[in-house]
Amino acid sequence: MLPISTKGISNAHSSRFSRSFILTLAVGMTFGFSFAYLLLSVVTWEKVDLLGGTSYLISSQSSSSSPSYFMHDDPHSYQEAENLIAPRFPVPGHITEEDDHKRDFTVADELYKSVRVLCWVMTNPKNHESKARHIKATWGKRCNKLLFMSSTNDPRLPTVKLDVEEGRDHLWAKTRSAFQYVYKNHFDEADWFMKADDDTYVVVENLRYFLSTQNSSDPIYFGCKFKPYVNQGYMSGGAGYVLSKVALERFIDKGIDPAVHPKQCKLSDDGAEDVEMGKCLEALNVTAGDSRDKLGRGRFFPFVPSHHLIPGHVDKNFWYWKYIYYESEEGMNCCSDTAISFHYISSDTMYVIEYLLYHLRPYGLYEKAKQKTIQDSTIYKAADLSSPISLPFAVSSSRIPNNKPQAVNTSQAISN
Numbered sequence: 555m556l557p558i559s560t561k562g563i564s565n566a567h568s569s570r571f572s573r574s575f576i577l578t579l580a581v582g583m584t585f586g587f588s589f590a591y592l593l594l595s596v597v598t599w600e601k602v603d604l605l606g607g608t609s610y611l612i613s614s615q616s617s618s619s620s621p622s623y624f625m626h627d628d629p630h631s632y633q634e635a636e637n638l639i640a641p642r643f644p645v646p647g648h649i650t651e652e653d654d655h656k657r658d659f660t661v662a663d664e665l666y667k668s669v670r671v672l673c674w675v676m677t678n679p680k681n682h683e684s685k686a687r688h689i690k691a692t693w694g695k696r697c698n699k700l701l702f703m704s705s706t707n708d709p710r711l712p713t714v715k716l717d718v719e720e721g722r723d724h725l726w727a728k729t730r731s732a733f734q735y736v737y738k739n740h741f742d743e744a745d746w747f748m749k750a751d752d753d754t755y756v757v758v759e760n761l762r763y764f765l766s767t768q769n770s771s772d773p774i775y776f777g778c779k780f781k782p783y784v785n786q787g788y789m790s791g792g793a794g795y796v797l798s799k800v801a802l803e804r805f806i807d808k809g810i811d812p813a814v815h816p817k818q819c820k821l822s823d824d825g826a827e828d829v830e831m832g833k834c835l836e837a838l839n840v841t842a843g844d845s846r847d848k849l850g851r852g853r854f855f856p857f858v859p860s861h862h863l864i865p866g867h868v869d870k871n872f873w874y875w876k877y878i879y880y881e882s883e884e885g886m887n888c889c890s891d892t893a894i895s896f897h898y899i900s901s902d903t904m905y906v907i908e909y910l911l912y913h914l915r916p917y918g919l920y921e922k923a924k925q926k927t928i929q930d931s932t933i934y935k936a937a938d939l940s941s942p943i944s945l946p947f948a949v950s951s952s953r954i955p956n957n958k959p960q961a962v963n964t965s966q967a968i969s970n
């Protein structure tokens with residue numbers, strides 16, 4: 555009994571001893587470590603950097619699971635675009651123009667009336683505040699009609715509440731539903747119908763200018779054309795695409811009517827929105843149009859400008875080079891001077907582009923219009939792809955190559 559109890563006491567004693575010993579040790583180590591860490595942080599910044607460096611290493615390792623095509627960190631996929639930077643509030647425009655820098659809007663105003671564009675933006679409840687409202691504050695306001703397609707009601711934008719599920723698996727259903735809504739409610743208000751994402755930037759004046767050379771009674775649509783999946787090619791969803799009036803009518807009346815739709819026009823939710831659209835429109839004999847400029851440079855772009863402008867920005871094995879329908883150059887020759895759209899544009903960058911396009915300009919390069927010189931719209935029609943470059947606005951002669959005939963009287967307006 556005793557030995558047992560003695561043993562029990564000594565056991566209890568030693569376990570009490572070891573518990574307080576461990577506690578002391580733990581507290582000591584914690585304080586000691588914290589103190590040493592603080593001391594080192596203060597005394598040698600290098601140690602802190604080292605720790606920062608460690609976390610950088612970890613994060614760069616985790617992102618290296620995506621292919622190493624990229625020399626830069628701008629988004630090249632929807633996942634990467636999730637956390638684009640956005641201002642907390644819409645940034646008010648600066649409306650007062652400096653006198654010496656005044657522009658003439660005559661040509662753009664004429665086009666606004668003669669080439670009516672309805673824009674609808676694919677958005678979702680998560681993005682109303684971070685993305686959609688910045689489109690409304692920037693390029694969206696230049697469309698003749700602007701609609702935000704979502705699955706919830708938001709009077710602040712406002713949104714159109716479509717009866718669809720959210721998520722990438724339902725984008726095709728949402729697109730059909732959106733065009734159906736547009737056809738039913740706004741068909742008479744426009745000649746052209748543009749779909750854009752909530753991170754697409756559209757230069758609406760250039761869209762109108764290009765479309766002024768086209769006939770909205772033709773069954774045709776335009777965008778950034780990709781090669782695979784569809785014989786005539788299909789238009790990238792992110793760069794946005796624009797349907798003629800007749801193309802939209804055909805899509806609704808023949809494409810998605812369950813009674814008559816061809817099998818290429820899928821009526822289920824799933825599938826890549828842009829590819830399904832491409833297959834369906836091809837089956838409806840809607841032409842996938844060519845929107846390049848006279849010099850063969852594209853106008854709709856599926857990435858940020860630097861992707862296209864900087865040679866070597868992405869690896870030659872990146873899917874884009876296999877997808878792009880028309881051969882496209884890297885560098886300043888990538889893109890038309892009348893480019894229409896870019897994709898993966900953060901809301902912050904939307905305002906930067908606004909400023910660069912609509913406010914900042916080098917003094918003296920563009921002439922101030924003296925008077926209204928455009929009598930009718932025929933001058934725009936002359937600017938088709940087979941005739942010499944004739945911008946519907948004046949451009950300083952230094953901007954036009956010497957060997958190109960200048961179709962436009964330079965005392966006419968530059969406009970935005």
Ligand SMILES: *[C@@H]1O[C@H](CO)[C@@H](O)[C@H](O)[C@H]1NC(C)=O
Pocket residue numbers: 769770771772
């Ligand atoms: C546009 O196309 C329609 C139908 O093909 C034709 O009747 C009309 O004259 C065309 N408009 C112009 C301006 O070419």
Ligand SMILES: *[C@@H]1O[C@H](CO)[C@@H](O)[C@H](O)[C@H]1NC(C)=O
Pocket residue numbers: 808837838839
């Ligand atoms: C498309 O054109 C083909 C060949 O001309 C024709 O057979 C088909 O009926 C047309 N489809 C539609 C929907 O107009």
Ligand SMILES: *[C@@H]1O[C@H](CO)[C@@H](O)[C@H](O)[C@H]1NC(C)=O
Pocket residue numbers: 927963964965966
């Ligand atoms: C250009 O337009 C201006 C103003 O309308 C006019 O005075 C001038 O003669 C025109 N020049 C040419 C070369 O047509």
